[in-house]
Amino acid sequence: MTAIPTFTTERLLLRGVLLSDAAAYQKIFADFEVIKYLSSAVPWPYPENGAEFFIKNIVLPNQGKDRWNWGIFLKENPSELVGAVELFRPGKPENRGFWLAKKHWGKGYMTEAVRPVMDYAFTNLGFEKMVFANAVENTKSRRVKEKTGARFLEVKPANFVNPEITHSEYWELTKEEWQGP
Numbered sequence: 001m002t003a004i005p006t007f008t009t010e011r012l013l014l015r016g017v018l019l020s021d022a023a024a025y026q027k028i029f030a031d032f033e034v035i036k037y038l039s040s041a042v043p044w045p046y047p048e049n050g051a052e053f054f055i056k057n058i059v060l061p062n063q064g065k066d067r068w069n070w071g072i073f074l075k076e077n078p079s080e081l082v083g084a085v086e087l088f089r090p091g092k093p094e095n096r097g098f099w100l101a102k103k104h105w106g107k108g109y110m111t112e113a114v115r116p117v118m119d120y121a122f123t124n125l126g127f128e129k130m131v132f133a134n135a136v137e138n139t140k141s142r143r144v145k146e147k148t149g150a151r152f153l154e155v156k157p158a159n160f161v162n163p164e165i166t167h168s169e170y171w172e173l174t175k176e177e178w179q180g181p
Ligand SMILES: CC(C)(COP(=O)(O)OP(=O)(O)OC[C@H]1O[C@@H](n2cnc3c(N)ncnc32)[C@H](O)[C@@H]1OP(=O)(O)O)[C@@H](O)C(=O)NCCC(=O)NCCS
Pocket: 033, 034, 035, 037, 038, 097, 098, 099, 100, 101, 104, 105, 106, 107, 108, 109, 110, 111, 112, 133, 134, 135, 138, 140, 141, 143, 144
């Protein structure tokens, strides 16, 4: 496992996910409201050892190589994971995923969390552009893209955990657009 950097924002701490985060991850991620807009690659019902399996077998062996998975923590409670932001390369085509415990939605946390991650992606990881995606119905995720300067590309068919959701919006953000003139 390659270490990935820790970031501090006004209210949050982001650090590489560890196996010791599995219990907190499982508790808040195994929630249909959190999972329903994610790719159908995520199993539902979410298995009891789902978070442990994911962290042990998918995240840790690839951490800092072709995926970067930061746990999100509140500064006021830095031992309990409340969400995650992940980058991957090559894209699926999207290069980023994120989620937050439902009780923490609506406080601006994800917009705050993605900023240092994008800075790092463009400045240190060599991304020239990134692609993002969200279910057409996922207005909350769309808002994070809009607020961080992503450009809408197109709508295409895609599969989600909720099989009634059939289309994804795709977005793009270049290094120049992110870093500005
Ligand atoms: C999508 C998701 C990560 C959004 O997280 P979030 O932290 O609520 O998102 P934001 O950072 O946009 O904050 C939302 C709202 O908080 C409000 N807010 C409250 N206090 C704020 C503050 N201090 N600063 C900024 N915004 C604040 C804002 O009104 C903002 O809404 P806006 O769009 O009107 O600006 C979350 O809903 C989630 O985990 N969903 C399930 C998983 C998912 O869908 N993942 C994405 C798959 S593509």
